[in-house]
Amino acid sequence: MAVTRPSIALVDCNNFYVSCERVFNPKLNNKPVLVLSNNDGCVIARSQEVKDLGIKMGVPWFKIQTLVKHHNIVVFSSNYTLYADMSNRVMQIISHFSPNQEIYSIDECFLDLTGFQHLNLIDHGQRIRATIKQFVGLPVCVGIGASKTQAKLANHLAKKRPAFEGVCDFNTLEPEGLDRLFSEIEVGEVWGVGSRTKKRLAELSIHTVLDLKKSSPKVLRKQFSVVMERTVRELNGESCIPLEEVAPPKEQLICSRSFGAPVFSLIDLTQAVITYTTRAAEKLRQQKSVAALVYVFIETNRFKVNEPQYNNGLLVPLPEPGNDTRLLVGAALTGLKRIYKPGFAYKKAGIMLNDLSCADAKQKGLFEDAELQAHSKSLMQAIDKINGIMGSGTIKFTGEGLKKRWQAKAERKTPAYTTRIDEIPIAYAIG
Amino acid sequence: MPDILETLLPVFGSAVSAGFPSPADDYIESRIDMNEYLIQHKEATFFLRVQGDSMNQLGILDGDLLVVDRSIPVEVGNIVIAAIDGEFTVKQFALSEGNPILKAANPAYKDISIDPDGDLEIWGVVRWAIHKLWP
Numbered sequence A: 001m002a003v004t005r006p007s008i009a010l011v012d013c014n015n016f017y018v019s020c021e022r023v024f025n026p027k028l029n030n031k032p033v034l035v036l037s038n039n040d041g042c043v044i045a046r047s048q049e050v051k052d053l054g055i056k057m058g059v060p061w062f063k064i065q066t067l068v069k070h071h072n073i074v075v076f077s078s079n080y081t082l083y084a085d086m087s088n089r090v091m092q093i094i095s096h097f098s099p100n101q102e103i104y105s106i107d108e109c110f111l112d113l114t115g116f117q118h119l120n121l122i123d124h125g126q127r128i129r130a131t132i133k134q135f136v137g138l139p140v141c142v143g144i145g146a147s148k149t150q151a152k153l154a155n156h157l158a159k160k161r162p163a164f165e166g167v168c169d170f171n172t173l174e175p176e177g178l179d180r181l182f183s184e185i186e187v188g189e190v191w192g193v194g195s196r197t198k199k200r201l202a203e204l205s206i207h208t209v210l211d212l213k214k215s216s217p218k219v220l221r222k223q224f225s226v227v228m229e230r231t232v233r234e235l236n237g238e239s240c241i242p243l244e245e246v247a248p249p250k251e252q253l254i255c256s257r258s259f260g261a262p263v264f265s266l267i268d269l270t271q272a273v274i275t276y277t278t279r280a281a282e283k284l285r286q287q288k289s290v291a292a293l294v295y296v297f298i299e300t301n302r303f304k305v306n307e308p309q310y311n312n313g314l315l316v317p318l319p320e321p322g323n324d325t326r327l328l329v330g331a332a333l334t335g336l337k338r339i340y341k342p343g344f345a346y347k348k349a350g351i352m353l354n355d356l357s358c359a360d361a362k363q364k365g366l367f368e369d370a371e372l373q374a375h376s377k378s379l380m381q382a383i384d385k386i387n388g389i390m391g392s393g394t395i396k397f398t399g400e401g402l403k404k405r406w407q408a409k410a411e412r413k414t415p416a417y418t419t420r421i422d423e424i425p426i427a428y429a430i431g
Numbered sequence B: 001m002p003d004i005l006e007t008l009l010p011v012f013g014s015a016v017s018a019g020f021p022s023p024a025d026d027y028i029e030s031r032i033d034m035n036e037y038l039i040q041h042k043e044a045t046f047f048l049r050v051q052g053d054s055m056n057q058l059g060i061l062d063g064d065l066l067v068v069d070r071s072i073p074v075e076v077g078n079i080v081i082a083a084i085d086g087e088f089t090v091k092q093f094a095l096s097e098g099n100p101i102l103k104a105a106n107p108a109y110k111d112i113s114i115d116p117d118g119d120l121e122i123w124g125v126v127r128w129a130i131h132k133l134w135p
């Protein structure tokens, strides 16, 4: 029986957040652009021009102010509303190219192209690129290999080496050619090899991808872990990590943020905690889970060593696992009231939903009341639906407050071009 | 308010009717869905707002809402969104002596020729201009 080699593709957007900004501001094409993390803290996305200036991922913004001025770098606060919508569009488009898709992050997904080999897969990859570019204006690269680890590496090459024109398929290369290519890439570029692992591999004289590929999986399993063994097998073209078409429910959901300005009062903290819990509850229902515990925490600014410090958190169990916003907010606020102490300048608050399980597998609890349950479910569905259609926050829970003094700093945020009717782009008819 | 009602009704409607088959079921059709009618390719469709009067003579007025589809190829006569000097501009795509140009719907404005090497980009094709008549 002939066994076909798997063809796994990784489609990854180039400089995703920056590219999203450029779709709606064509002026930014070919200009240095960067995007800051929540609260305008540090750099989380860079255009090629910014990378070429040597600005690294994660550097605090205040450290590069002079560079920014000197090179006229355009700086944005992150606009997650926009990025999430663009991501959904990209993933939808890609799903038309194969029935088996695993969304791996906001800007990348794996596609199983095994069985599509009658097509020229490089052409297929080019079609994916052209379609995404035309439909939503975003540049992507496609890497193809016999395993997910190979696909990741192929994608890296598709991005770095212009000769590939954005699509690199390891399965089309002769074994010698592939080895030569692998010998030119640092081992740190392999999926799952972090800087610490890289150092330990160097001690074993493993420096390039080829070195790792030629290593004995069994020996590395002893030295490292079963994960490293799998990586070596995957580099050798043996597919060990299956595509997860349905992402497993996350075991905990966190929603927390630093405040733009210090917060003192219980009222302001209450508003923040209600907002975060509402968001987390929405996500919880989206993944069809229920939570059993709510953890709420508040922190002062630990970098201001001269100021009085206070950090505390409390895990509040629910009477029964659930995903009703009112239930979760009630628990979070109970906890907040217990841990709040006046007289401190709070910098951060957050909540965490723990012990998540599938909503269908939920056990019958003491407080279970079929009618109440059905009412809660339809109310939450209606709220999610309305907020989904009319914009998140259309229906809010009392106490969330309209004036959000604590809201994070986002001074350079672009409009929600695709999700709010009063923020759509202008088409000029003046010339 | 009507929008909210429309969202809620199917939820409660189905709950109430469960277990009561009605002969009226045969006549029930889904209500007209404007999203479906106006949007052919939802991943590639964007909305823009008109500012200015240079397209008046084609009935595209200041303040109109444009439904822009990026997935369809541009054809002569189409209304398009072009990025000119980095600014979104609404124009008509036309030919002048065989060369592609962008026209305003107003003789007061000059045609713009499309230089294949220039940084003019056709951003999308306008499928609809929605004009509001009642505040």
Ligand SMILES: [Mg+2]
Residues within 6 Å of the ligand: A012, A013, A014, A015, A016, A107, A108
């Ligand atoms: Mg990326």
